[in-house]
Amino acid sequence: MKWLSVCLLCLLCVNAWADASSSADNGPADGKWRNASSADDQKHLQSVAAQLANSLPVHGQMQQHKYMAILNEPLVSSGTFDLKTNGDLTWSVQEPFAVLYRIVDGTIMRTLEGEQTEITARKEPSVYGFFQIVGKLFDLQLKGLESFFTVQLPHSELDAQWQLRLLPNNKRLASAIAAIVVTGEQGRLHNVTVQEPNADYTRIQFQYAAQAEE
Amino acid sequence: MSMGRAVRSFQYACLLLMLTTIVFGVAGLHRLQFNNDLLALFPGQTEQSAEVIANRKRASQIEREILLLVHTSDQAQLQVAIASVTARLTDCACFAKVGADAAGLAGEQTFSLPGAHPALLLSAKWRDRLQNLSAEQLKEHTLRRLLMRPGGFSAAELHTDPLGSLADFKDSWQSDLGSVRLSDAGLAMVDIGGADYALMRLTLADSPYRLEVQQTAGQALSQAFNELRALPGADLLYAGAFFYTQAGAEQARSEISTVGLGSLIGIVCLFLLVFRSVGLLLLAFVPIAVGVLAGLSVVQWWFGQVHIIALVFGSALVGVAIDYTLHFYAKRLDAQQHWQLGSDYRRLLAPLSLGLLTSVAGYLSFTATGFPGFTQIAVMSSAGLVAAFVTVMGLYPILLRKPSRHGLSRPLLNLLNWGQRRHQAVAELFRRRLSGLILLLMVVLIWPLWQSNDDIRQMQNAPQELLDMEEVFRTQLGGRRAMQYILLEADDYPQLLNRVQAVDAALAPLQQTGHLASFAALNHWLPSVQQQRANQLLWQERVIDSGVLESVLISLGVNSKAVASMMASQQEVPFIEPDAVLVASGQYAAVPLVFQRDDKVYSVITLNTPLDTHYLASLVAPWPYAQWVDPVARTNQLLQKYRHNASGLLALAYGLIGVLLCGPYGVLGALRVIAPPAIASVITLCGLLVVGIDISVFHIMALMLVLGIGIDYTLFVRESGGVSRSTLLAIGLSTVTTVLSFGLLALSGTQAIAHFGLAVLLGIVLAFLLAPLAQHK
Numbered sequence: 001m002k003w004l005s006v007c008l009l010c011l012l013c014v015n016a017w018a019d020a021s022s023s024a025d026n027g028p029a030d031g032k033w034r035n036a037s038s039a040d041d042q043k044h045l046q047s048v049a050a051q052l053a054n055s056l057p058v059h060g061q062m063q064q065h066k067y068m069a070i071l072n073e074p075l076v077s078s079g080t081f082d083l084k085t086n087g088d089l090t091w092s093v094q095e096p097f098a099v100l101y102r103i104v105d106g107t108i109m110r111t112l113e114g115e116q117t118e119i120t121a122r123k124e125p126s127v128y129g130f131f132q133i134v135g136k137l138f139d140l141q142l143k144g145l146e147s148f149f150t151v152q153l154p155h156s157e158l159d160a161q162w163q164l165r166l167l168p169n170n171k172r173l174a175s176a177i178a179a180i181v182v183t184g185e186q187g188r189l190h191n192v193t194v195q196e197p198n199a200d201y202t203r204i205q206f207q208y209a210a211q212a213e214e
Numbered sequence: 215m216s217m218g219r220a221v222r223s224f225q226y227a228c229l230l231l232m233l234t235t236i237v238f239g240v241a242g243l244h245r246l247q248f249n250n251d252l253l254a255l256f257p258g259q260t261e262q263s264a265e266v267i268a269n270r271k272r273a274s275q276i277e278r279e280i281l282l283l284v285h286t287s288d289q290a291q292l293q294v295a296i297a298s299v300t301a302r303l304t305d306c307a308c309f310a311k312v313g314a315d316a317a318g319l320a321g322e323q324t325f326s327l328p329g330a331h332p333a334l335l336l337s338a339k340w341r342d343r344l345q346n347l348s349a350e351q352l353k354e355h356t357l358r359r360l361l362m363r364p365g366g367f368s369a370a371e372l373h374t375d376p377l378g379s380l381a382d383f384k385d386s387w388q389s390d391l392g393s394v395r396l397s398d399a400g401l402a403m404v405d406i407g408g409a410d411y412a413l414m415r416l417t418l419a420d421s422p423y424r425l426e427v428q429q430t431a432g433q434a435l436s437q438a439f440n441e442l443r444a445l446p447g448a449d450l451l452y453a454g455a456f457f458y459t460q461a462g463a464e465q466a467r468s469e470i471s472t473v474g475l476g477s478l479i480g481i482v483c484l485f486l487l488v489f490r491s492v493g494l495l496l497l498a499f500v501p502i503a504v505g506v507l508a509g510l511s512v513v514q515w516w517f518g519q520v521h522i523i524a525l526v527f528g529s530a531l532v533g534v535a536i537d538y539t540l541h542f543y544a545k546r547l548d549a550q551q552h553w554q555l556g557s558d559y560r561r562l563l564a565p566l567s568l569g570l571l572t573s574v575a576g577y578l579s580f581t582a583t584g585f586p587g588f589t590q591i592a593v594m595s596s597a598g599l600v601a602a603f604v605t606v607m608g609l610y611p612i613l614l615r616k617p618s619r620h621g622l623s624r625p626l627l628n629l630l631n632w633g634q635r636r637h638q639a640v641a642e643l644f645r646r647r648l649s650g651l652i653l654l655l656m657v658v659l660i661w662p663l664w665q666s667n668d669d670i671r672q673m674q675n676a677p678q679e680l681l682d683m684e685e686v687f688r689t690q691l692g693g694r695r696a697m698q699y700i701l702l703e704a705d706d707y708p709q710l711l712n713r714v715q716a717v718d719a720a721l722a723p724l725q726q727t728g729h730l731a732s733f734a735a736l737n738h739w740l741p742s743v744q745q746q747r748a749n750q751l752l753w754q755e756r757v758i759d760s761g762v763l764e765s766v767l768i769s770l771g772v773n774s775k776a777v778a779s780m781m782a783s784q785q786e787v788p789f790i791e792p793d794a795v796l797v798a799s800g801q802y803a804a805v806p807l808v809f810q811r812d813d814k815v816y817s818v819i820t821l822n823t824p825l826d827t828h829y830l831a832s833l834v835a836p837w838p839y840a841q842w843v844d845p846v847a848r849t850n851q852l853l854q855k856y857r858h859n860a861s862g863l864l865a866l867a868y869g870l871i872g873v874l875l876c877g878p879y880g881v882l883g884a885l886r887v888i889a890p891p892a893i894a895s896v897i898t899l900c901g902l903l904v905v906g907i908d909i910s911v912f913h914i915m916a917l918m919l920v921l922g923i924g925i926d927y928t929l930f931v932r933e934s935g936g937v938s939r940s941t942l943l944a945i946g947l948s949t950v951t952t953v954l955s956f957g958l959l960a961l962s963g964t965q966a967i968a969h970f971g972l973a974v975l976l977g978i979v980l981a982f983l984l985a986p987l988a989q990h991k
Contacts, residue, residue: 064364064365064366066366068369069369070369070372070772070773070776071770071771071772071773072771072772072773073771075361075366075770075771077361077362077366091364093362093364096361097357097358097361097362099362101364106405112362123385124363126363126365126367127363127364127365129365130363130364130365131364134364176368194365196368198369200368200369202365202366
């Protein structure tokens, strides 16, 4: 039986995110990154994770840019997000098509034109995989992420900003994702960029509402 | 004390045969090969019909899988424990695959289909969609699908599956995932009643029916279970055929050891109480030992190997040879100082020889049941009985030449005298015509209650705990595969796919009418070339010629070069030829079974419950190339056939023995000799029916044993001219030892074994009570 392979596929198919990278869309060179293996690095990551976790709940605007070699212009979509302290997430895409995703207790539900559908790893692996990773990035669940990725830190960081890069640690995941670069500032996640093995990449930017911290 | 020349020659011949048996038996011991595959006990193992092949292949796919669900209140410890258990189980050669993460759970490779193209592979849903949606609706649907997804889509996906129709077709390649999801640590998790359970999937390296697999995998799993159960707040659920076979084997072991120990203690106590000699007790086991040795040698020579169950049951039946010893000892004990080897030996020879002949005839009739295991049991028992007989007749006259030092003890003497009177009284009661009429009336009144039971499930006694856990897996993971299936035959693979397609078209609507939950057919993996052609025409018309695809690409902003490349990839798509794909499909467990036999090819359509078996069977009947296969019903039919055959053989055995006995005793005398076991059998059947037990093949087998042993009783009564003290002692002891050996099986937790034991218990006790009827007036 191969039905459970879809659990992995859900991650494999987090498709077509490209690393726009934080520096002019070119992505930092490998020489700028080191594995976060030292005690200091772990301490730093835990500090970032604590800041992110302390910032919850958060909500605001998100905008996704999809850059593909075959496209004349990037595809843009936008909407809002809302993340609770217990991990429940609302992801509302408003443009170009309105669709609402709610993740409650690990169950993903999509509402489209009033009709609700449960998203499973089998039915829609890419959507399932997307929320598996995004949910872990918002509060930097290191243990969960390290199961699939090698976490790297830049050799040098700007004062207030933090960055980290995730490299897939298995071949199957690496065939769909080259790297994920995450940037933020203090307790806020600002950019997530996913680079595919080819030149295509996806960038998602988050803007937080002033009243987010309730 | 002198023996006649002929008798002495017979004794020496027996002695020589015994020594030869011992020499050849011991010399051949190192060549013995034991087969412990329980499936080899059942018929059809040597047949190679398509149905047998399909059954075997399906069973091997299903029976080797083991699923575990583990819950703990400490997720961090769970991850460590799962890793440790995975490593431990992987180390055991008894497991082919062990998985707890997504990749491990996936097990085998994902099915790959070279040449897969959306124009060729359309699901029924997408064919319907292409036929009914307008070009504008189709474009809107496609754009929405691509643009509303967080994370978007890849260039490769847009190129290979622009509408998402291919993904939908491939969706049927996956079994239902149910509520399985990935944990933070990458473990596959299932939510049961609000609690998280980690799912592990194991595949045995060999059949769970093999005893060494049960042993090694059982040990490995036991250690793993201990480790998992030690987790805080642990809850462990498991499912798989392995656990049922393990529980069955464990129960059998427990019952055999309990019954065996009880029987041994009882027999030893009896011997010591009656014969008061440890030497005689040990000597009593010599014929049985020689019998087992001879039985093993003959079975090894005849069949090339000895089945372990034949060894166990055959040895038990050879144990009936203790009766020969009992007759010899009883005669000697009763004679005391009057023991004259020559005359007493001659008196024993006729009934023992006739008893051997009838017992061997009875056991050999087991071969007609058609069970290969029973054939071995019959051959081993018969050879063993002959060897035991020659040991008694060859060795005992040498060792027991002198009279017994002890006579019958006073209490035993009193008991035997009382027993003789009671025994005669019972016989007199049955001799009356009124008794015959009452018996006849009883049969007439009770016969309408006749109910037979040929359900194979009476051989199973699955623990409720396993059934409950199985139900959890069934509801959580959607494992609802029915035992029944449809087997299709064709001359070649293209024809096979066409036929599967035709049956698929008839089955698909039944999912809406409630006759069938769902099903998996080969064309869900690969449509026939005709269907591929039809799909391609539809695709060309509704996606390419209508301009939908090009319009979608332009709306997305795909550059002209890429549009040209993608449109070009839609031209002249070659059909996927089935031969190579289907030959290779055997390596993918999820693909419906496909196999070749002689010059025909076959495929199985698997069905999921609930389903209306009668409706489906009648639906399939008109197709000459399709066969409705219901393995449980087929096995039940087989058991019914064996019951009929065994009943006929039982009647035949009575007739044959009756004819054999007409020579020495005349017609009336022969009838008197066979009447006691026959009446005992009829009363046993009536008794079982009155208490509501349905008659099965196992009862008939028990009645064969009643005939085999019961006829010994009547022969001795007949030969001794009545129920003498020594005869009563011998057949009384024989009845007690038989009840201890077989009657205790009535306490078994498995219905079939319990019924066998109950029938032997009733039949033998009645045959003993009625034995004086054989007495010549």
